[in-house]
Amino acid sequence: MTLEASALQGRLCALLGADSVLTEPGDCAPFLVDHLGRCRGRARAVVQPRSTAQVAQVLELCDAERIGVVPHGGNTSYCGGPIPDDSGNQLVLSLRRLNRIRSVDPDNYSLIAEAGCLLAQVQAAAEAAERFFPLSIGSQGSCQIGGNLSTNAGGVNVLRYGMTRDLVLGLEVVLPGGRVLDGLTTLRKDNTGYDIKSLFLGAEGTLGVITAASFRLFPQIRVRATALAAIGEVRAAVRLLAQLRAASGERVSSFELIPRVGIELTSRHIPGVSDPLATAHPWYVLCELSSSRPGEPLDEVLEEALAAALADGVVLDAVVVRSERERAALWKLRETIPEAQRHEGASLKHDISLPVASLPDFVARAAAWVATHVPEGRLVAYGHVGDGNLHFNISQLPGTDRERFLARAAEIRRAIHDLVREFAGSFSAEHGVGRLKVGELERYASPVELELMRAVKRGFDPHGIMNPGKVLREP
Ligand SMILES: Cc1cc2nc3c(=O)[nH]c(=O)nc-3n(C[C@H](O)[C@H](O)[C@H](O)COP(=O)(O)OP(=O)(O)OC[C@H]3O[C@@H](n4cnc5c(N)ncnc54)[C@H](O)[C@@H]3O)c2cc1C
Numbered sequence: 132m133t134l135e136a137s138a139l140q141g142r143l144c145a146l147l148g149a150d151s152v153l154t155e156p157g158d159c160a161p162f163l164v165d166h167l168g169r170c171r172g173r174a175r176a177v178v179q180p181r182s183t184a185q186v187a188q189v190l191e192l193c194d195a196e197r198i199g200v201v202p203h204g205g206n207t208s209y210c211g212g213p214i215p216d217d218s219g220n221q222l223v224l225s226l227r228r229l230n231r232i233r234s235v236d237p238d239n240y241s242l243i244a245e246a247g248c249l250l251a252q253v254q255a256a257a258e259a260a261e262r263f264f265p266l267s268i269g270s271q272g273s274c275q276i277g278g279n280l281s282t283n284a285g286g287v288n289v290l291r292y293g294m295t296r297d298l299v300l301g302l303e304v305v306l307p308g309g310r311v312l313d314g315l316t317t318l319r320k321d322n323t324g325y326d327i328k329s330l331f332l333g334a335e336g337t338l339g340v341i342t343a344a345s346f347r348l349f350p351q352i353r354v355r356a357t358a359l360a361a362i363g364e365v366r367a368a369v370r371l372l373a374q375l376r377a378a379s380g381e382r383v384s385s386f387e388l389i390p391r392v393g394i395e396l397t398s399r400h401i402p403g404v405s406d407p408l409a410t411a412h413p414w415y416v417l418c419e420l421s422s423s424r425p426g427e428p429l430d431e432v433l434e435e436a437l438a439a440a441l442a443d444g445v446v447l448d449a450v451v452v453r454s455e456r457e458r459a460a461l462w463k464l465r466e467t468i469p470e471a472q473r474h475e476g477a478s479l480k481h482d483i484s485l486p487v488a489s490l491p492d493f494v495a496r497a498a499a500w501v502a503t504h505v506p507e508g509r510l511v512a513y514g515h516v517g518d519g520n521l522h523f524n525i526s527q528l529p530g531t532d533r534e535r536f537l538a539r540a541a542e543i544r545r546a547i548h549d550l551v552r553e554f555a556g557s558f559s560a561e562h563g564v565g566r567l568k569v570g571e572l573e574r575y576a577s578p579v580e581l582e583l584m585r586a587v588k589r590g591f592d593p594h595g596i597m598n599p600g601k602v603l604r605e606p
Contacts, residue, residue, distance in 0.1 A: 134196050136175060139222075143178055146188045151228075151407045153177040162203055162223045163214060170211030170566065173219035174201070181228045183311060183342040185226040190340065190596075191309030193222060199599040200224050200307075202336035204278025205249070207270040209482070210565025211336045212282070221599070226277050230340055230562035232256045234322060240348040243316040246277025246341045253346070263423070264347035265384075277341045283385045285561035290517035291421075292349065292382040295332065296563070302328040303343040307592045315345045328511060335563050336598040338591040350423035357419045358590060359389075359442070360449040361412035366491035367445045368416050368516055375418060378436040382429060385419040386517030387465050392526075393513050396471035397464050404464050407450050416516070417465050468513055469522075471544035476527035478511070479540050483551045484560035487519045493554045497523065497547060505543060507531040519561070520560040523547060548575065550606050564602045572602065 134142065143152045152227055153159050154176045161350055162177045164170065175198070182188045193200050199221035215221035226247035233243040237260045241297055244253050250271040266279060268286035278284075280302070284295045292298065301316035314328055360453040368388055375383050391413050397404040420429045433451055440446040452458045485493050494512060501510050508525040516600035517586045525543065527536045548558040548571060558571045573581065581603075586597075599605060 134198070138387075138606070139175060139196070139198070142192060143176060143189070145452055146192065147178060147185055148183055149227045151179045151181065151185075153179070154431050154527070159223070159463055162206070164209070164227060165211055165214050166206055166464075167209070168213045169368060172215035172217050172221070173265065174215045174221050174223045177203075177223040177225055179225045179228050179564060181214045183229070183305060184561065186224070186229075186305045186342055187309040187311055188342050189222070189224060190305050190307055193596050194308045194594055197596060198222055201598050202277070202281065202340050204224065204246070204275035204281070205270065205273045207274040207453055208278060208282050208565065209480070209562040210335075210567045212561075212563060212565035213278070213596065214566070214599055215567075224340060226275060226342075229277075233343060235262070235348075236317065237262055237348075241343045241345055242341060242348055243315055243317075244276050246275060246280070248276045250274050250276055250279055257348050258351070261351050264298070264348055266298060266345065269469075276344065280332055280341050280344055281335050282563045283561070284391065285515060285518070285520060287385045287387065287515060287517060287552045289520075290386055291381075296329070298346050299328065299332060299344055300347055300581065301345040302331055302341055304328075304331055304339040304341050305340045307594065307596050311342075312339070315343060317345050330591070333563065335565060335601050336600045337588060337598055339490075343466065352421045353423055354427045354429050355419060355421045355458065356429035357417070357450040357461060358433055358437060358449055359407055359461055359464075360416045360418065360437060361408055361447045362445065363412065364413045365414060367515075368414065369487060369490060370445050371418070372456045372487070372517055374440055375420070375433075375436050378419050378439075379429070379432050382420040382422055382427075382432070383418065383517065384421040385417065387417040388516035388521070389415040389417060389465060389468070389513050390511060392413075392509065392511050393468045393471075394464065396475065396511070397467050400471040400474040401463070401467040402459070404467060407461065407464075408448050410448065412447050417461055424443075448500055452500040465513075470509055470527050472524065475529055476531075477533050477537050478527065479508070479525045479537075479543055481523040481544065481547050481551075481558075482520070482560050482562040483523050483556055483558060484518070484520045485545070485551065485554050485556035487516070489554045489556070490516060490519060490521070493550070493556070494521070497550055500550070501525055501547060505539070507536050512531055515561075518525070519556075519559075544571075566601050569600070569602065569604050573604070
């Protein structure tokens with residue numbers, strides 16, 4: 132029997148203090164819709180605990196009363212994960228007040244942060260200790276580190292440093308029922324049975340609430356060299372990446388594919404963005420080398436590698452940046468593509484990944500399919516191509532009907548994701564499953580994988596209170 136609304140509110144206020152329990156519609160509203168306005172829900176209340184102990188008290192109460200709990204970070208994710216369903220029975224648990232950097236240990240190259248710290252705050256804390264925290268994504272000023280862990284976020288440095296998962300040493304997690312898994316180790320080596328923490332990374336709040344994490348840090352970056360290279364086809368990007376990796380001794384930290392239309396859209400809609408090259412080309416690569424060794428001549432390495440690639444026709448033209456201002460301008464061009472797309476109407480987005488070597492054939496097949504079957508849209512495919520991740524977006528052409536275009540989303544998604552499977556890729560590279568891709572997981576995961584995932588879910592959360600309906604459908 133679930134508690135009546137007023138009784139629940141009373142119990143929560145007694146546990147957390149009245150100022151930590153929001154029930155007024157205006158106060159709750161920002162927690163009930165995602166940042167794109169695609170997912171909406173209702174909730175009994177929004178709670179904002181201040182400590183791990185308070186999170187534990189909330190989960191103990193909710194487990195006993197069978198109340199679904201929806202962890203809510205910075206609300207920047209793309210699959211509706213932090214938004215409750217529309218039953219009005221769930222509780223939103225915001226992590227924003229758990230926002231302390233607990234410790235930084237420069238000698239151990241490690242840092243412990245609470246889940247509600249903004250990603251930018253974690254980066255700054257590492258920087259202040261002359262260390263580098265490499266996770267870098269466009270939303271870093273508003274997403275929380277707990278959200279990054281729960282979506283296993285990727286970003287622009289994955290090629291060199293890996294996904295969020297690869298940066299984690301330990302976790303503190305509150306489990307349904309209120310027990311606390313206290314695993315904030317800073318050990319590099321610890322082969323003592325199952326790697327339990329791994330299960331919470333990318334779990335999107337379906338197994339427990341992450342309250343803090345310990346991370347590995349790296350030497351600060353002292354030198355960077357950045358260039359935009361024009362290429363004629365995606366195959367050239369794959370070749371250029373291989374050449375740059377060999378020439379630079381693994382100094383490539385970012386390698387982003389940009390289509391011509393990406394430059395046109397950003398130049399048209401984003402103040403301060405313009406085409407850095409004199410003539411138009413079909414594709415571009417934004418590549419960056421970086422090193423923590425002061426004085427390393429990375430500009431020279433990059434220029435030589437690009438000159439060789441120009442000579443053998445892999446690259447058609449290139450510009451190497453000469454200042455931090457020019458570098459920022461190139462990154463702005465890359466990072467504002469989604470914003471520029473919005474100026475021209477709706478987009479159908481597909482966050483896919485493929486084996487890097489398969490990218491050229493996949494893009495050729497998928498682009499031909501789009502050209503034939505989606506005359507009202509145009510392809511805007513860009514992304515972290517160094518790790519095989521493409522944001523394979525189809526933008527509505529100006530003058531076409533928005534609703535008719537959006538009505539085709541499911542049919543188009545099916546065709547693209549089926550093709551991704553044919554190429555042994557993934558339908559969700561870095562954005563997770565949330566509530567929007569539950570059906571995709573059911574379609575593309577093997578029966579064995581689904582069975583194991585359901586067993587893990589039952590084992591951690593027998594009453595199904597953690598973010599119900601996300602990742603896995605209700606049994
Ligand atoms: C401009 C922009 C650029 C982006 N670029 C990238 C990119 O390059 N790479 C990338 O991977 N993503 C990117 N994203 C997506 C997004 O920023 C990431 O998914 C991010 O990790 C989400 O963090 P958040 O704090 O906003 O989480 P939320 O959106 O609040 O939540 C995400 C999921 O995690 C759960 N959750 C949140 N906190 C906790 C917690 N403490 N414990 C348990 N569960 C929790 C939620 O219930 C939800 O299921 C971008 C988004 C935007 C808007």
